[in-house]
Amino acid sequence: MKTLEKDEVREFVKLLFECCEELKSIFGDEYIGREILESYYNSLGNYDGIIVVKGERRLLGFAELKTSEIKRMLPTKPFLILGISKGIKARLLMSFFDKKPKRDEVYVRFIGVHPKLNCYEIGGTIVDSIINFAEKKGKGRITAWLPVESDLVDVCLERGFEIKRMLESSFAQKYLGKKYYYLLELRLR
Numbered sequence: 001m002k003t004l005e006k007d008e009v010r011e012f013v014k015l016l017f018e019c020c021e022e023l024k025s026i027f028g029d030e031y032i033g034r035e036i037l038e039s040y041y042n043s044l045g046n047y048d049g050i051i052v053v054k055g056e057r058r059l060l061g062f063a064e065l066k067t068s069e070i071k072r073m074l075p076t077k078p079f080l081i082l083g084i085s086k087g088i089k090a091r092l093l094m095s096f097f098d099k100k101p102k103r104d105e106v107y108v109r110f111i112g113v114h115p116k117l118n119c120y121e122i123g124g125t126i127v128d129s130i131i132n133f134a135e136k137k138g139k140g141r142i143t144a145w146l147p148v149e150s151d152l153v154d155v156c157l158e159r160g161f162e163i164k165r166m167l168e169s170s171f172a173q174k175y176l177g178k179k180y181y182y183l184l185e186l187r188l189r
Contacts, residue, residue, distance in 0.1 A: 001051050001052070001053055001125060001126070001129040002051065002052060002054065003047050003048065003050065003051060003052075004041075004047040004050040004051070004052050004062070005047065006042065006047075008052065008054075008059060009038055009041045009042050010038055011058065011059050012041065012050075012052065012059060012062060013034050013037045013038045013041060014034060015059050015061075015062060015112065015114060016037065016062070016110060016112065017030055017033065017034055018112075018114065018115055019061075019062075019110075019112025019113065019114070019115065020110060020112060021177060021178075022096075022097075022147075022176040022177060022178060023037075024177075025175060025176050025177040026090050026093045026094060026175070026176065027082070027090055028082075028086070028090075029082075032081060032082060033090075035081070036078045036079060036081065036082075039078050040074055040075070040078060044072065048070055049064065049065040049066065049067065049070045049133070050062070050063075050064045050065070051063050051065070051126070051129050051130070051133065053122055053125055053126060058114075059114070060113065060114050060117055060122050061111075061112060061113040061114060061117070061122045061123065061125070061126050062110070062111070062112055062126070063108055063110065063111040063112075063126050063129070063130055064108070064109040064110040064111075065106050065107065065108055065109065065130060065133060066098075066099070066100075066101050066106070066107045066109050067101055067105070067106055067107070067137060067139065068100075068101055068102065068103045068105070069137075073098075074091065074094055074095075074098075076088065076091045079091040093175050093176070096172070096175075096176065097109055097110065097145070099143075099145075101143075104139050104140035104141060105139060105140070105141050105142070105143060106130065106133065106134040106137065106139045106141070106142045106143075107142075107143050107144070108130060108142065108143070108144035111123075111126060111127075111130075111144065111146070111152055112152075113126070113151075113152070119151040119152065119155065120151065120154070120155055123151065123152050123155040124155055124158075124159070127152075127155055127156055127159050128159070130142060131159065131186070131188070134188055135188060139188065140187065140188050140189045141185055141186060141187050141188060142161075142185065142186045142188070143164075143183065143184065143185050144156065144161075144183075144184045145167070145181045145182070145183055145184075146181065146182055146184060147178045147180065147181055147182075148166065148178075148180040148181065148182055149178075149180075153182055153184065156184050156186070157184075159186070160186050161184040161185060161186045162184070162185055162186070163182050163183070163184060164182075164183045164184065164185045165182075165183045166180060166181070166182055166183075167180065167181040167182075167183065168180055169181070
């Protein structure tokens, strides 16, 4: 595990789209969506909290984390390339994945493993790194919203996360393509 580097942003965004099917639903056009998110991630001053697992030649998995100290907000302007109404709609739908973490919390904004790889092995490495990150930052809990059918739910549960609640949302189904999400939480202290 390591922190994302600027020269890996293009590959990171491509993997983000491969792992998070919801993004394809939000943007409609995957290539324009990737262009928008590449621009956003390239504009960041640092990549603290964006961790990746790298194989010999490519990224295998990732997690993007937020804390009260790591504040990343997607700007609206780049989304306007989709047109005003579609751009604003896409930007608002992206906020579904955003949450302002509490002072003692690490929030997992995105997490994924390349779909052709072993989710349990690589996902376990990622989740262990998230736990280590939270402990180093002195945080008391980790939270994440994951689709119910994601194998990463099982990986998290094996590492002590609990299902705090299930979201059943016709809105999410209509705009993100998935109806059910779990809110997972791990208390560290």
